[in-house]
Amino acid sequence: MDTLSDAYKAHPLDLGDIIPIDFSSSPAIPDSHTWFQPNDDHFSSDDPASSIPVIDLLDPKAKELISLACENWGAFQLTNHGIPLGVIQGAEEEAERLFSLPTEQKLKALRTPDGAAGYGRARISPFFPKGMWHEGFTIIGSASHDVKKIWPDDHARFCDIMEDYEKQMKVLAERVTEMLFDLLNISEEKRKWVGANDTGTALQLNFYPSCPEPNRTMGLAPHTDTSVITVVQSQSTGLQIFKEGKGWIPVHPHPEALIVHLGDLAHIMSNGSFCSPLHRVTLNEACKRYSIAYFYSPPMDHVLSPLVTGDVDSAAQFRPVTVKEYIEIKAQHFGNSLSLIRI
Ligand SMILES: C=C1C[C@]23C[C@@]1(O)CC[C@H]2[C@@]12CCC[C@@](C)(C(=O)O1)[C@H]2[C@@H]3C(=O)O
Ligand SMILES: O=C(O)CCC(=O)C(=O)O
Numbered sequence: 001m002d003t004l005s006d007a008y009k010a011h012p013l014d015l016g017d018i019i020p021i022d023f024s025s026s027p028a029i030p031d032s033h034t035w036f037q038p039n040d041d042h043f044s045s046d047d048p049a050s051s052i053p054v055i056d057l058l059d060p061k062a063k064e065l066i067s068l069a070c071e072n073w074g075a076f077q078l079t080n081h082g083i084p085l086g087v088i089q090g091a092e093e094e095a096e097r098l099f100s101l102p103t104e105q106k107l108k109a110l111r112t113p114d115g116a117a118g119y120g121r122a123r124i125s126p127f128f129p130k131g132m133w134h135e136g137f138t139i140i141g142s143a144s145h146d147v148k149k150i151w152p153d154d155h156a157r158f159c160d161i162m163e164d165y166e167k168q169m170k171v172l173a174e175r176v177t178e179m180l181f182d183l184l185n186i187s188e189e190k191r192k193w194v195g196a197n198d199t200g201t202a203l204q205l206n207f208y209p210s211c212p213e214p215n216r217t218m219g220l221a222p223h224t225d226t227s228v229i230t231v232v233q234s235q236s237t238g239l240q241i242f243k244e245g246k247g248w249i250p251v252h253p254h255p256e257a258l259i260v261h262l263g264d265l266a267h268i269m270s271n272g273s274f275c276s277p278l279h280r281v282t283l284n285e286a287c288k289r290y291s292i293a294y295f296y297s298p299p300m301d302h303v304l305s306p307l308v309t310g311d312v313d314s315a316a317q318f319r320p321v322t323v324k325e326y327i328e329i330k331a332q333h334f335g336n337s338l339s340l341i342r343i
């Protein structure tokens with residue numbers, strides 16, 4: 001069975017697009033990371049009334065509310081999700097422990113140019129002229145291969161905590177995906193992969209160092225996720241979702257919630273009725289920010305074919321593609337990928 005790394009093999013990155021700068025020795029924003037000039041006004045005003053909904057998973061109306069959120073936003077915050085607070089905090093502490101290491105130690109686990117796992121800049125970096133104020137660490141399957149390079153004698157704690165985190169996220173992601181598939185009337189045949197062990201999952205630890213001039217640079221540049229769903233934990237502000245006609249809308253993290261985004265694969269499967277929202281991360285002058293994103297996707301050979309109901313107006317908007325084919329298209333064409341498979 002192909003893996004995520006197999007999908008990236010044909011599109012290796014330049015080392016310059018993998019190695020982050022040393023943010024601790026950058027008291028000012030270097031030109032390579034300057035996105036906006038001092039008087040640019042790129043940051044929209046804060047209107048909490050119009051942000052993504054907070055949904056209680058135990059609410060009897062949860063499925064209806066999720067349906068509305070997927071159509072209107074493609075994202076929501078989820079409370080009563082069943083993941084113990086200790087698991088969430090434990091994973092964040094480990095992320096903090098890893099990113100606090102000196103640069104030379106983190107670079108021992110640098111992602112290879114044609115690989116998917118390890119330490120480095122966001123995969124989308126080559127599509128933007130400027131660098132992001134961000135470091136990432138991607139885990140696919142077990143973290144131990146990469147973490148042993150960083151902590152040869154002390155990798156077990158990190159690996160155990162991340163393994164437990166992934167197990168718990170898998171249960172939640174399966175539950176939410178089943179709800180989405182019920183809403184879309186996806187057949188048993190097409191949802192057989194949910195709950196299997198060979199799905200295309202990945203865990204991404206994100207670190208956004210505090211930044212001397214947060215309005216002149218970018219944490220994570222605007223992108224849509226590739227997954228069916230992504231479950232994100234972060235207690236800090238900074239995440240913004242683009243809403244047509246409204247602009248960039250901040251997400252105010254609910255203290256007990258996890259954030260769920262739909263990715264491009266959900267947009268394709270729903271034949272465009274569920275959004276795959278464009279989102280980005282902004283920075284803070286005083287605080288570092290951590291987040292952990294769990295990407296849940298079908299296995300690489302799964303064929304994505306949009307749901308059609310048989311009505312005249314419900315003709316398929318996208319041609320069938322395998323997950324691997326879509327990831328390869330996205331590795332090459334990024335933001336244009338959905339239009340390249342549109343019929
Ligand atoms: C499974 C994956 C989704 C992801 C690419 C990756 O191979 C692992 C990292 C993920 C991430 C995290 C930051 C934003 C993003 C767009 C990126 O550059 O790397 C996502 C990718 C994605 O959703 O396509
Ligand atoms: O840091 C965040 O809140 C979001 C991260 C994200 O969008 C991603 O990892 O794809």
Ligand SMILES: [Fe+2]
Pocket residue numbers: 223224225230279
């Ligand atoms: Fe994302």
